[in-house]
Amino acid sequence: MTTRTESAGRDARHPTGVVGDGPAIEATGLRCCYGDHVAVDGVDLAIAPGELFALLGTNGAGKTTTVETLEGHRTPDEGRVRVLGRDPARHRRALAGEVAQVLQESGFAGDLTVAETLRLWLRLHPRRQSYSDPLTEVDLRHRSDVRVARLSGGERRRLDLALALATGPRILFLDEPTTGMDPASRERTWRLLRRLADDGCTILLTTHYLEEAEELADRLAVMHRGRIAVTGTVAEVAATRRARIHCVPSSGAGRDLPPLAGDTTWDGPALTVRTRHLQADLHRLLDWADRTHVTLNRLNAAEASLREVFAAVQADRGEIEETS
Amino acid sequence: MTDTDTRFRRTPGWLVVAGNELRLIMRNKTVAVTATLVPLAMIVVMSLGDGDGSPGMAAMHLVMLLGFSVYATTTMALAHRRAAMFLKRLRASPVPSMGIVAGLACGPVLLFFAQSGLLAAGHAVAGDMPPRDPAVLAAAVVTGAVTCAALAFLTASFTNTPEAAQLTTMPGFMVLIGGMLWVLNTPADEVTAVQLAIPGGAVTQLARAGFTTPGEIAAVPGVWSPVLAAVVVSTVCCLLAARLFRWEPRS
Numbered sequence: 001m002t003t004r005t006e007s008a009g010r011d012a013r014h015p016t017g018v019v020g021d022g023p024a025i026e027a028t029g030l031r032c033c034y035g036d037h038v039a040v041d042g043v044d045l046a047i048a049p050g051e052l053f054a055l056l057g058t059n060g061a062g063k064t065t066t067v068e069t070l071e072g073h074r075t076p077d078e079g080r081v082r083v084l085g086r087d088p089a090r091h092r093r094a095l096a097g098e099v100a101q102v103l104q105e106s107g108f109a110g111d112l113t114v115a116e117t118l119r120l121w122l123r124l125h126p127r128r129q130s131y132s133d134p135l136t137e138v139d140l141r142h143r144s145d146v147r148v149a150r151l152s153g154g155e156r157r158r159l160d161l162a163l164a165l166a167t168g169p170r171i172l173f174l175d176e177p178t179t180g181m182d183p184a185s186r187e188r189t190w191r192l193l194r195r196l197a198d199d200g201c202t203i204l205l206t207t208h209y210l211e212e213a214e215e216l217a218d219r220l221a222v223m224h225r226g227r228i229a230v231t232g233t234v235a236e237v238a239a240t241r242r243a244r245i246h247c248v249p250s251s252g253a254g255r256d257l258p259p260l261a262g263d264t265t266w267d268g269p270a271l272t273v274r275t276r277h278l279q280a281d282l283h284r285l286l287d288w289a290d291r292t293h294v295t296l297n298r299l300n301a302a303e304a305s306l307r308e309v310f311a312a313v314q315a316d317r318g319e320i321e322e323t324s
Numbered sequence: 325m326t327d328t329d330t331r332f333r334r335t336p337g338w339l340v341v342a343g344n345e346l347r348l349i350m351r352n353k354t355v356a357v358t359a360t361l362v363p364l365a366m367i368v369v370m371s372l373g374d375g376d377g378s379p380g381m382a383a384m385h386l387v388m389l390l391g392f393s394v395y396a397t398t399t400m401a402l403a404h405r406r407a408a409m410f411l412k413r414l415r416a417s418p419v420p421s422m423g424i425v426a427g428l429a430c431g432p433v434l435l436f437f438a439q440s441g442l443l444a445a446g447h448a449v450a451g452d453m454p455p456r457d458p459a460v461l462a463a464a465v466v467t468g469a470v471t472c473a474a475l476a477f478l479t480a481s482f483t484n485t486p487e488a489a490q491l492t493t494m495p496g497f498m499v500l501i502g503g504m505l506w507v508l509n510t511p512a513d514e515v516t517a518v519q520l521a522i523p524g525g526a527v528t529q530l531a532r533a534g535f536t537t538p539g540e541i542a543a544v545p546g547v548w549s550p551v552l553a554a555v556v557v558s559t560v561c562c563l564l565a566a567r568l569f570r571w572e573p574r575s
Contacts, residue, residue: 109344
């Protein structure tokens with residue numbers, strides 16, 4: 001399993017999404033509309049070669065439209081997209097195979113078996129058959145002779161991934177790849193994606209699972225209402241919200257707290273401090289408690305999590321903009 | 325054979341799609357029966373009624389087969405593959421867009437060729453008049469298949485679901501049968517360009533020409549006219565469909 005330290009190393013490698021010869025995937029001022037509805041409204045993205053980038057967002061945030069435009073299935077109404085330096089809609093055939101896609105909906109012929117589906121895909125990509133045994137990679141070898149219509153949702157996602165691997169892509173688009181998978185399959189998929197990224201494959205992943213983004217992504221962006229609300233490494237994104245100290249001081253404690261850098265709020269006996277100086281404020285609070293013989297019950301101090309950032313974006317709170 | 329077997333490495337993409345489509349048609353019992361037995365059964369019933377083995381009857385049989393086996397089946401196949409997002413997946417492959425459509429149409433067209441062969445054998449067994457010029461009859465079969473496949477491509481552009489194909493193919497069926505009847509009710513040497521331009525008209529004229537004697541063919545305004553008309557109609561259908569066709573379900 002990749003540790004957070006390793007992730008931090010990857011973060012450092014791609015601080016801006018632009019390395020060497022420029023981004024592998026790029027969108028500039030991307031705007032996509034369905035009639036009067038603006039699904040994507042001025043998205044800018046730059047993903048470096050070998051980077052694993054996660055696109056998060058609420059339902060209807062515009063993630064899938066963004067990814068489908070980058071895949072070449074849609075043409076942008078405004079703005080510019082480039083994949084490996086080419087317009088993906090105009091150069092669909094040239095990019096096929098170099099760019100692999102795991103679509104949100106699988107798009108299989110249910111009457112074909114798993115093995116027949118893979119064989120069909122390989123025959124459609126005669127110049128890009130580089131992966132030795134993709135079915136084994138995704139633990140579907142034992143289901144080779146089963147018709148696709150009989151596969152579970154998770155197995156279909158794994159077959160999707162096997163087809164994507166089969167052509168040895170340089171770019172991999174994954175639209176909610178682990179939806180419907182059991183925990184073991186999800187873990188296996190994460191290991192596989194991590195290995196692909198380590199081998200230099202550029203991956204753009206959309207997901208509803210925040211822990212997936214935290215676990216895998218070099219960088220991420222949270223989309224809301226067609227725009228990117230916040231982007232950066234996991235640490236950078238989490239830092240857009242203040243850390244929190246929560247405790248319930250023992251009875252008898254006054255409310256004459258020491259001067260703190262953060263904002264304090266009381267909810268009955270419970271104290272919450274929101275701060276950008278977690279260590280300093282925590283030290284002052286503990287020191288104050290020692291001096292005044294107050295016990296800080298249920299003490300909890302933590303940096304903001306991706307979940308909190310996501311919730312704030314979803315609720316359209318101002319704190320993201322406050323610091324970004 | 326392993327998954328990564330490369331024996332077919334050089335097979336063109338459209339041919340891979342075609343082979344796959346044929347496999348899917350034969351594997352789905354409902355589709356297989358609809359595409360093969362139903363039209364043949366209808367032809368047998370029609371022949372039992374007032375079948376006289378005339379060139380007109382052969383043309384009618386041919387148009388019936390084209391309507392069911394090529395036009396309706398291809399329209400349904402395109403709508404079904406789109407609804408299942410299979411077209412979208414194929415679009416992620418290096419196969420050109422027209423190659424995908426051609427491949428998907430090829431399955432029904434190959435079935436139609438097989439049925440046409442069966443039909444010809446049936447006529448021969450029944451002791452009907454053999455065609456005077458099999459090459460012209462073959463031209464009728466090929467141009468009819470191309471026209472109906474192109475018409476199916478166009479019809480699938482505004483067919484949202486496979487079920488809707490039962491409704492959206494009705495106008496096309498009426499045009500095919502109308503074009504056929506109009507030509508059959510017109511003396512061969514008086515058929516106009518407008519009649520030939522209606523799907524069903526050109527194939528009927530060609531089928532009729534295939535059964536006439538060389539001397540009679542001279543009275544028909546050339547075998548190439550209906551072929552040219554079919555090519556023009558097919559091209560127009562394809563150009564229109566290329567503008568209107570959607571590769572994934574309407575969102």
